[in-house]
Amino acid sequence: MFEGHDPYLVALSVVIAILGGYTGFGLAARIRGTPDASHRLLLAGAAFFLSVGIWTMHFVGMLAAPLPADSVYLVLPMIVSFLMCALVVGISLFFVSVGTASMLRVASSAALLGLGIVSMHYVGMHGLAGNFAMTHVTGMVVLSVVIAIAAAYGGLRAFLARQGGLQLLLSAIAFGVAVSGMHYTAMAGMEVVPLPAGAHHHLEGLVASPQTLSLVVAVLCFVIAAGFLLSLVPDSRRTASAVVEEATGTPLADAGAAPTAPRLRPVPLGGVGQPPHAAPAPRLPVEGADGTHFIASAEVRSVRADAHYTKIHDGIRERMCPWSISEAEAHLDPSLFLRVHRSHIVALSHVTFVRKEGDGAIVELDGPSPHRVPISRAKIAEVKARLGLAHRTV
Template sequence: MFVGHNPYLVALSVVIAILGGYTGFGLAARLRGAAHASRRVLLAGAACFLAVGIWTMHFVGMLAAPLPPDASYLVLPTVVSFLICALVVGISLFFVSIGEPSSARLISSAVLLGVGVVSMHYVGIHGLQGDFRLEHEHAMIVFSAAIAIGTAYGGLRIFLAQHGGARLALSAVAFGLAVSGMHYTAMYGMRFVPAEGLGGHAMTGGGLVASSQVLALIVALLCFLIIAGFLLFLVPEPRPRAHMVQGVANGLLPDEEMTIAPRDGDAADAALTAFRAPPVNKTLPLGGAGQPRPVPASRLPVEGVDGTHFIDAAAIRSIKADAHYTLIHDGGRERMCTWSISEAEAQLDPGNFMRVHRSHIVAIPHVTLIRREGDGAVVELDGPAPHLVPVSRARIAELKARLGLLRRQA
């Protein structure tokens, strides 16, 4: 059966799964830095693109298969297969996008996603009707489920490690391999058996029926939707320039409303039009050799769907590096900041903040617990949603001194 597949449609199905995974994971990556209302929209959009990618890949693969000439599709099982897919994908993304996902939660999400993809496949397969019946090799069912769960876990692990660039592309490729690998493994273990000689037990049933031509039209429209979403996702969003935001936060630029005339082709300047800066302390005490010494930033810029907001430095619990940007935790959630981890360390008050790891900064006044873990340590920070931050071995002694533990021990 597998040998008779159309190789061009097989290749198209894999590409569609990867493009749907890239767009869906890309939208999910923005969940942590979004406001509560927009989080729901992003979660729904991510789940929709991933589910459409899975479902479309499945039925492109079905169109590539050498089906019996009288085969048609029952509409109800076909629709139910998509709903199953959308539900499990949404739940999986929700589990891995809130807070700091534990290993148990990551494994559970991967199992749920893999089982959901397998369920979608077999529900959709049994939507076929015609003068035949289907037989499945049980070993191939188990093997296809293992492929789906294993590659789904790898994709989610890569996705959580980094939310952009090559890591996002790798997670999309792993997702595409998970879906397509599961589908074609299951198809390899499936056989069409003519109804003659089987007591007339054919794959027939009542209900609305769609032909292969109708399904091909629907799949073509969904392929266009996935490609359009992928191309739109590649369009960069205009962001305020980092040096302008830092200057406002440090009082180097006026705090009145700024109106910057956009230049042709410069979307970043246009995004700064009518930007309102927060009140800041403009005093710059002199440092060594009469040079001005930067005043610690009282606020840090964070990105939202409606523009750039500012968060008080006193409300910050921790800062985590995320590629060229950072994720700021305010005790309740993480929000994206345009500054790098080094820029944030230079701008914050060193009396209240300490870089405890190459990728983490913590607010000393908010540390509620410290304990050894492996070669390093972890600290817990207070807030409505307390969270743990790793401490490198080289920074443990300094952190304990800052917390007053070494003096007490002495």
């Protein structure tokens, strides 16, 4: 498959695909929930970096291939291939980033993403021109489609399993395998046939030389690397809240409040040696562009883990809270709230709908903008009991 290819450019192409996947999936991980203006911006950024990663990997791979010396690239098919890729990636990310990520939705998004990668490849290949003709082995074309869809599915599943850390890295690696594996499999099935002596391939439209393409690819590699490095920079607002909490034991939300009597926590009956449990909080801190606000726990519909912090849904939209999901669970009244998933807490009194889905279930919570939350398989029985459905099938 790699016979005659430049091994350094092959390695670079895979790394570029992984970096683009890490940056794109990292941005997409922040947009699950009710869409708003900022979520649309994140979705656009995620689609951009994933598309640039796919497109750049493809043409780095082309530069690594042993193509005829007179090869040139038609600019129009190159641009069309990128726009096609961006559109398909954006649609597939939208499907898995909002609402409930059901098996059907993930499989459909993976198929769309895989087919988009394949389409981008062959449209881009159509832009390769010179005194030769290209043919493709049907079996290798089919195999490249299967590899792209299967690896895209693995990448999306890993991405949905958890929104950061090792799982995000695994999803990026799977994404890199999806793109590079499909590309080099398709290249292995491509045959370049020189035209007969005296015959010349007529070129129409603007063309770019391999040297010009190398310059464009180098710039895009820099863009991807810069995006990847920026994605590793901690959020200064979140870092500040963590420092305040560690130094004072008080959430950043309380830092600007008037001094009050210290919060007294009940001592457990077990006595010495047992960690104290936080008393239920009537209000939770949420951060906005103009500062920190407070939301009554009675207005909370759900709490979703977001790295070391949480997103609180009040029935209208999600808002960032400086507490971790464990801290939020400790401060919420356990008679009213239940942790139904390792990343989700719901207010049982606001549940309006419950349904079995896959290995788990989902619940819908009321409000002007109703939203759904997944329930892990281990929590289904407890949710049914708390909702009075212990003897019914969800």
